[in-house]
Amino acid sequence: MTTSTLTDSPRPAVATAVSGLTADAAGSAGVACAAGAPDAGVLSRLGAFYRAQSARRERRHDLLTIGGWSLVATSIALYLADGGITRFATLGGAVTAIGIITGLVATALMCLMLVLTARVPVIDRTLGQDRATTLHAQLGRGMVFGLLAHGAFLMAGYALEGKTTPVATLLDLWRTSTDFIWACVALLMFAGVGISSMVALRRKYPYEVWMGIHLTTYAAIVASLPHQFSMSGLFAEGTLARAFWIAMFLATAGVMLAFRVIAPIIATFTHRLTVSRVVPVGPDAVTIEMTGRNLDALEARGGHWLQWRFLTPALALQPHPFSLSADPTDSTLRITVRNLGAGSARLAALQPGTKVAVEGPYGMFTDASRTRERVVLVGAGIGIAPVRALLESTRFAPGDAAVILRASTPDELYLLDEVRALCATKGASLQVLVGPRAGASWVPRSYAGAHLTDLVPWATDADLYVCGPEAWMDAVLRNADECGIPALQIHDERFAW
Amino acid sequence: MTTRRNSAALLASAGILATGWSIGTAHGQTLTTTVPATSTTSGTTAGAASGTTSGATTYTGTRQSDRWGSLQVTITVASGKITNVTYTTTAGDGKSLSIEARATPTLKSEVLAAQSAQVSTVSGATYTSTKYLTSLQSAIDQMG
Secondary structure (H helix, E strand, O other): OOHHHOOOOOOHHHHHHHHOOOOOHHHHHHHHHHHHOOOHHHHHHHHHHHHHHHHHHHHHHHHHHHHHHHHHHHHHHHHHHOOHHHHHHOHHHHHHHHHHHHHHHHHHHHHHHHHHOOOOHHHHHHOOHHHHHHHHHHHHHHHHHHHHHHHHHHHHHHHHHHOOOHHHHHHHHHHHOHHHHHHHHHHHHHHHHHHHOOHHHHHHOOHHHHHHHHHHHHHHHHHHHHHHHHOOHHHOOOOHHHHHHHHHHHHHHHHHHHHHHHHHHHHHHHHOEEEEEEEEEEOOEEEEEEEOOOHHHHOOOOOOEEEEEEOOOOOOOOOEEEEEOOOOOOOEEEEEEEOOOHHHHHHOOOOOOOEEEEEEEEOOOOHHHOOOOEEEEEEEHHHHHHHHHHHHHOOOOOOOEEEEEEEOOHHHOOOHHHHHHHHHHHOEEEEEEEOOEOOOOOOEHHHOOOOHHHHOOOHHHEEEEEEOOHHHHHHHHHHHHHOOOOHHHEEEOOOOO | OHHHHHHHHHHHHHHHHHHHHHHHHHOHHHHHHHOOOOOOOOOOOOOEEEEEEOOEEEEEOOOEEEOOEEEEEEEEEEOOEEEEEEEEEOOOOHHHHHHHHHHHHHHHHHHHHHOOOOOOOOOOOHHHHHHHHHHHHHHHHHHO
């Protein structure tokens, strides 16, 4: 049932090369290059541009990493500068000191975590929102364990110093200090949020529940504040440490407010996005076209995703992350969406005229993460949508781009005609792989054993963009690794669409 | 790339920690005088009777410490009667200081009335009361 659509290319020459895949793998590159005949000047100019862009991104990454580590180090240094080191003279003192340090580090990590999810443009342009979110989760685990250690070590340390038991110490503090009670409440809330956001659990909860649990974090932070300033001599009034700690909290809150609240509100009111058309484009999928004002100011490019909030009673409370499916113009934006969740299903019923609130654009699945002059775009299912937008927006000399689309059935090759037209106009080769996957491989059974470099021989010297279902994407990335494509050249965007 | 990045971050962190450490140890001397608090577990600093002025003698009690700082009481005795009680504290945080500021006037007036350390502690200020009255008792013991 699949062989008829196995290869689908605007160029017969490339199609031939693909059919004779295993025997004549190198041929497809030769044909593609000969057909494109890239101008050497353009090639080297683009190559130099993308290499410089990549170097700038690496430098930003360096600075962000150093900044993050420095904040954590500073939190410990504050304690050392306050003479904390003298505490290690006794066992009780040492245990107490460890308790204080774990608390300081956990709090610094908490601020870093919040900044990572605050959608700060420089972080998004450097790490990408999905990497930032992964890092957020990792730091989150560290923070929760840090806070638990903070509580346990301090109770033990105080008990050793006061020659009593940890439980007695806890009860004592509970009776004498309201701030301590709030701190305990905060610790329980943080632990709850930590447990509930572990991936396994996260899948089971609807988005709203998960969001609600996360919002508890803000309450936990507020509850934990008083004891930091009242119970620790470190942040006593008039000290530099106190000023630093307050500045850290204010900066974190400011960044969150600016980029998660104020910027989206301004964007929504400035651009006044309105749904203009909803067009079915295949099984369960629709393309939603929107018009707005002055959209160039959004600086959205093909491959970006945004948080969309369609302002209908049923959908307004649910922001959806969707990728653009076309390069935006100054007055139009377009997304292509497959119905997966209950919320997505309602999108098909959207009426023209519906107002839309946006946050973004986000992500590094764009031209901005290119490092080489050549590019390979691989998309599967609805993941073809961002690939199509990126293909439209990114630059390459004819013959220097290869597009590979995959689906289980021909119906699920969303936007295929548009991709085919773009490939023909811009001089990219197109290979279409249809059929059930061969075991754990990312290619269909008829291609079993084929590697990425069999399909695109120059893939090791190109940027590789991958978007599709999670498990399939993992298989592509594994194969890219096997083919020896450097990690720096691999770009993938992960979110449930 | 990653190695370079991480070693740079590690180096920066080490520098910051070293700076903190050196500030901490540079202030070490002053800190031990102002905050002997926590490293000495419970009050061991010997109390001492000091100068006699116009018939009044002052006795300083032992320094009593807990995790919020240490507290030392000095009493003034004239004709065998406690006429005044003062104290010094090393509590560094606002909360402890405010608790002490609230509790000590009550303790002082009770002590002056009872002429002994056998007075009730102030509720909500158990730690402060204990330090205060223990140090006071050691000062009274010196009266002989």
